[in-house]
Amino acid sequence: MSKNEIPYKIYLEESEMPKSWYNLRADMKNKPAPLLHPGTHQPLKLEELTPIFCEELAKQELDDTTPYIEIPEEIRNFYKMYRPSPLVRAYCLEKQLGTPAKIYYKFEGNNTSGSHKLNSAIAQAYFAKKQGLKGVTTETGAGQWGTALSMACAYFGLDCQVYMVKVSYEQKPFRREVMRTYGAKVTPSPSDTTNVGRAILKQFPGTTGSLGCAISEAVEAATSQEGYRYVLGSVLSQVLLHQSVIGLETMTALDKYGIKPDMIIGCAGGGSNLGGLIAPFMGRKLRGEADYQIIAVEPASCPSFTRGVYAYDFCDTGHVCPLAKMYTLGSEFIPSANHAGGLRYHGMSTVLSQLYDDKLIEARSVEQTSVFQAAEQFARIEGILPAPESSHAIRVAIDEALKCKETGEEKTIVFGLTGTGYFDLVAYQKYNDGEMNDYIPTDADLKKGIDQIPRFPGNLE
Amino acid sequence: MSKNEIPYKIYLEESEMPKSWYNLRADMKNKPAPLLHPGTHQPLKLEELTPIFCEELAKQELDDTTPYIEIPEEIRNFYKMYRPSPLVRAYCLEKQLGTPAKIYYKFEGNNTSGSHKLNSAIAQAYFAKKQGLKGVTTETGAGQWGTALSMACAYFGLDCQVYMVKVSYEQKPFRREVMRTYGAKVTPSPSDTTNVGRAILKQFPGTTGSLGCAISEAVEAATSQEGYRYVLGSVLSQVLLHQSVIGLETMTALDKYGIKPDMIIGCAGGGSNLGGLIAPFMGRKLRGEADYQIIAVEPASCPSFTRGVYAYDFCDTGHVCPLAKMYTLGSEFIPSANHAGGLRYHGMSTVLSQLYDDKLIEARSVEQTSVFQAAEQFARIEGILPAPESSHAIRVAIDEALKCKETGEEKTIVFGLTGTGYFDLVAYQKYNDGEMNDYIPTDADLKKGIDQIPRFPGNLE
Numbered sequence: 001m002s003k004n005e006i007p008y009k010i011y012l013e014e015s016e017m018p019k020s021w022y023n024l025r026a027d028m029k030n031k032p033a034p035l036l037h038p039g040t041h042q043p044l045k046l047e048e049l050t051p052i053f054c055e056e057l058a059k060q061e062l063d064d065t066t067p068y069i070e071i072p073e074e075i076r077n078f079y080k081m082y083r084p085s086p087l088v089r090a091y092c093l094e095k096q097l098g099t100p101a102k103i104y105y106k107f108e109g110n111n112t113s114g115s116h117k118l119n120s121a122i123a124q125a126y127f128a129k130k131q132g133l134k135g136v137t138t139e140t141g142a143g144q145w146g147t148a149l150s151m152a153c154a155y156f157g158l159d160c161q162v163y164m165v166k167v168s169y170e171q172k173p174f175r176r177e178v179m180r181t182y183g184a185k186v187t188p189s190p191s192d193t194t195n196v197g198r199a200i201l202k203q204f205p206g207t208t209g210s211l212g213c214a215i216s217e218a219v220e221a222a223t224s225q226e227g228y229r230y231v232l233g234s235v236l237s238q239v240l241l242h243q244s245v246i247g248l249e250t251m252t253a254l255d256k257y258g259i260k261p262d263m264i265i266g267c268a269g270g271g272s273n274l275g276g277l278i279a280p281f282m283g284r285k286l287r288g289e290a291d292y293q294i295i296a297v298e299p300a301s302c303p304s305f306t307r308g309v310y311a312y313d314f315c316d317t318g319h320v321c322p323l324a325k326m327y328t329l330g331s332e333f334i335p336s337a338n339h340a341g342g343l344r345y346h347g348m349s350t351v352l353s354q355l356y357d358d359k360l361i362e363a364r365s366v367e368q369t370s371v372f373q374a375a376e377q378f379a380r381i382e383g384i385l386p387a388p389e390s391s392h393a394i395r396v397a398i399d400e401a402l403k404c405k406e407t408g409e410e411k412t413i414v415f416g417l418t419g420t421g422y423f424d425l426v427a428y429q430k431y432n433d434g435e436m437n438d439y440i441p442t443d444a445d446l447k448k449g450i451d452q453i454p455r456f457p458g459n460l461e
Numbered sequence: 462m463s464k465n466e467i468p469y470k471i472y473l474e475e476s477e478m479p480k481s482w483y484n485l486r487a488d489m490k491n492k493p494a495p496l497l498h499p500g501t502h503q504p505l506k507l508e509e510l511t512p513i514f515c516e517e518l519a520k521q522e523l524d525d526t527t528p529y530i531e532i533p534e535e536i537r538n539f540y541k542m543y544r545p546s547p548l549v550r551a552y553c554l555e556k557q558l559g560t561p562a563k564i565y566y567k568f569e570g571n572n573t574s575g576s577h578k579l580n581s582a583i584a585q586a587y588f589a590k591k592q593g594l595k596g597v598t599t600e601t602g603a604g605q606w607g608t609a610l611s612m613a614c615a616y617f618g619l620d621c622q623v624y625m626v627k628v629s630y631e632q633k634p635f636r637r638e639v640m641r642t643y644g645a646k647v648t649p650s651p652s653d654t655t656n657v658g659r660a661i662l663k664q665f666p667g668t669t670g671s672l673g674c675a676i677s678e679a680v681e682a683a684t685s686q687e688g689y690r691y692v693l694g695s696v697l698s699q700v701l702l703h704q705s706v707i708g709l710e711t712m713t714a715l716d717k718y719g720i721k722p723d724m725i726i727g728c729a730g731g732g733s734n735l736g737g738l739i740a741p742f743m744g745r746k747l748r749g750e751a752d753y754q755i756i757a758v759e760p761a762s763c764p765s766f767t768r769g770v771y772a773y774d775f776c777d778t779g780h781v782c783p784l785a786k787m788y789t790l791g792s793e794f795i796p797s798a799n800h801a802g803g804l805r806y807h808g809m810s811t812v813l814s815q816l817y818d819d820k821l822i823e824a825r826s827v828e829q830t831s832v833f834q835a836a837e838q839f840a841r842i843e844g845i846l847p848a849p850e851s852s853h854a855i856r857v858a859i860d861e862a863l864k865c866k867e868t869g870e871e872k873t874i875v876f877g878l879t880g881t882g883y884f885d886l887v888a889y890q891k892y893n894d895g896e897m898n899d900y901i902p903t904d905a906d907l908k909k910g911i912d913q914i915p916r917f918p919g920n921l922e
Binding site for chain 1: 468469472474538539541542543549552553571572573575612616634635638639641643644837841844846884886889890892893
């Protein structure tokens with residue numbers, strides 16, 4: 001098919017949508033390190049995970065050998081309401097940049113949660129429902145995950161309890177209202193509904209909360225109520241598994257038009273989007289069928305790949321969750337409050353961490369104001385107001401396309417546009433008013449967090 | 462094709478997208494009444510319109526004989542960035558309602574303006590650019606139109622000046638920031654930048670503004686700056702012409718699957734969405750090729766069709782615009798401040814008004830709390846958080862589907878889902894908190910507005 005026939009947006013037919021998720025771990029020679037029990041430092045067994053996670057999800061978490069896992073029909077039907085997502089050819093951006101590069105983006109923002117998070121939320125809600133549970137608990141920071149989970153639970157008639165970091169609860173009342181409209185119970189964290197919340201409130205009466213504290217409250221709420229489990233929107237391997245629909249659809253769309261990407265770019269916080277987008281491409285790369293340059297983009301203010309260490313660390317500041325081996329800045333690391341995006345997590349998915357350590361993916365860190373410059377440029381020419389997180393990938397895609405302009409290379413660039421910025425307008429306002437600035441932690445800042453990573457034989461010892 | 466093969470979402474191919482707009486007026490036997498000069502009461506001529514409107518748009522405004530008007534390629538390319546919009550089969554809603562009816566909705570919310578307004582904004586910006594203008598001015602209330610116009614102007618590199626009703630400017634800072642991100646200059650109205658604004662500020666120092674006042678300021682700004690024209694997002698026949706892409710895509714999608722709708726439902730404020738959605742269907746109806754029940758849904762708080770009069774009236778409270786013959790509540794009518802949706806306009810498109818007077822469409826008025834009940838139900842089962850405006854159509858679609866459940870009729874219902882409610886969460890919060898109530902104007906309330914409609918020979922005399 002000639003290049004001229006490539007439409008602005010490639011939509012797959014329903015019949016072309018993936019029927020299975022792809023489990024990248026099955027093709028990895030160096031498997032991601034297993035989760036460890038925080039007390040014994042031994043790999044966690046299924047029966048240790050099932051009191052916290054739904055059984056089927058715990059199985060998926062531990063399964064690093066099955067390459068394809070069927071997507072249940074109920075989930076596929078829900079996917080059909082907002083998927084396939086379009087693979088968009090950025091013709092207008094290319095023209096404006098004057099680049100010979102071909103730029104494509106997979107746009108995951110066309111659903112009410114505003115992001116790719118719904119892909120895993122609906123799967124997690126389904127397995128909870130199938131297990132006969134009454135409900136699930138979770139935490140949310142920026143609110144995309146909480147919104148996605150609320151939508152998924154409303155669909156399956158599950159109770160949904162969201163612990164929302166207090167500062168977000170107060171500063172993002174609209175996110176809160178979307179969740180309430182979907183029937184979720186949203187509690188500002190720390191709260192007096194849990195032991196851990198009460199203890200924190202006693203110790204720090206004026207605290208506006210943190211994601212780590214909200215996780216601890218959500219886990220306690222799940223384990224102390226009959227018929228509840230805890231669910232999480234990123235970092236875990238099960239989440240990357242569900243998010244592989246992004247990559248599978250992208251690959252099918254590209255294959256259909258005979259397009260071979262040279263470069264795949266995604267933003268990386270906990271890794272759910274990037275891990276999902278690259279999964280089948282990395283599979284081909286690992287099997288020696290193709291090669292791609294894969295770039296993870298993270299904020300300079302929270303540089304877990306580019307300035308973190310690869311070690312076992314706590315997933316939460318409350319230290320109630322398992323230890324995961326990942327590129328981390330330490331679970332006590334908190335990026336500057338000035339930082340606008342949702343890419344604030346101290347660690348990175350174990351799958352991506354292993355791939356990065358094996359030099360199969362590379363990483364870039366970018367500064368906030370240049371990210372918003374790219375966001376504004378993209379919004380004006382491509383029409384979509386991007387989320388700050390997604391705009392990290394836009395920044396690097398534009399930079400790479402401009403390099404092609406210099407060299408004359410006709411590279412094909414694919415990036416993940418994870419979501420829309422409709423609920424991030426406080427950050428846009430700062431940018432519009434010229435009040436946004438960059439924050440790059442000093443080596444001393446980072447040392448404080450890294451020093452608190454647990455030491456034990458084989459881990460930083 | 463069997464009914465089982467109808468996908469959740471019907472997306473047309475780019476090659477199936479309309480290449481011309483459809484001008485319904487060409488097929489109307491009873492043409493909509495012409496716009497009149499407010500002083501002379503004579504039909505307006507092209508040369509009287511072109512100082513205010515772009516020349517090509519003024520021509521479109523007056524053209525009631527050309528059935529198809531080609532969509533310029535530049536506009537079609539822009540359409541390809543966010544169109545075709547999906548025609549969605551509401552399988553999940555049908556199942557939940559237990560209705561034998563088939564429900565489809567044309568979803569126009571998947572773009573950053575959050576609504577169908579972009580369809581006309583890009584056309585108006587294009588013709589302004591083509592005429593060599595520097596920029597355009599407009600007013601915005603809820604902000605959807607202002608956002609759409611900002612996006613369109615950013616794309617073509619036109620200056621965009623938006624007069625935003627002061628109360629919205631202050632209460633909807635996020636809408637304002639989206640417009641600023643697209644480079645628009647947003648001024649709270651009334652302002653001291655125009656004579657009319659200064660006069661109003663002097664007379665009513667504490668006023669929070671009104672749409673009528675913002676229109677007057679925008680018109681003055683357009684006519685007092687070299688190289689500027691005024692543009693409008695609804696009511697006008699040119700706007701309905703551009704919005705015919707909604708109906709044309711819908712008809713192509715339905716025809717492709719051999720689906721014949723029995724009933725077409727749309728919300729109606731100024732009429733841009735309903736007029737666009739029904740245009741080609743009404744064409745078939747007028748030409749005797751098919752018949753459909755067509756229902757305009759309006760809020761009980763602003764019932765221009767169901768309780769207004771058909772007469773020449775001012776389009777704006779400032780009385781600077783032409784007189785239009787329409788169903789109207791009087792240009793001084795202001796619906797209750799409690800009213801959440803954007804369907805607050807006192808009048809209705811001249812095209813729709815004529816069709817309604819000819820009994821070719823019918824109208825229903827619905828109350829606010831029942832609209833939000835429908836919105837919540839729809840959001841939870843179909844995933845999309847709808848705009849309050851769109852939810853008026855959802856309310857009636859659900860009511861009709863439930864009637865089918867009683868009678869056993871397998872009617873095919875198509876409704877327009879004009880946009881998303883992401884910027885309407887103050888209203889959702891009111892609903893979630895149980896603080897929303899209904900307001901239905903008394904006959905005395907309406908009489909006040911209707912009494913102020915101008916009287917002259919042939920008009921209410």
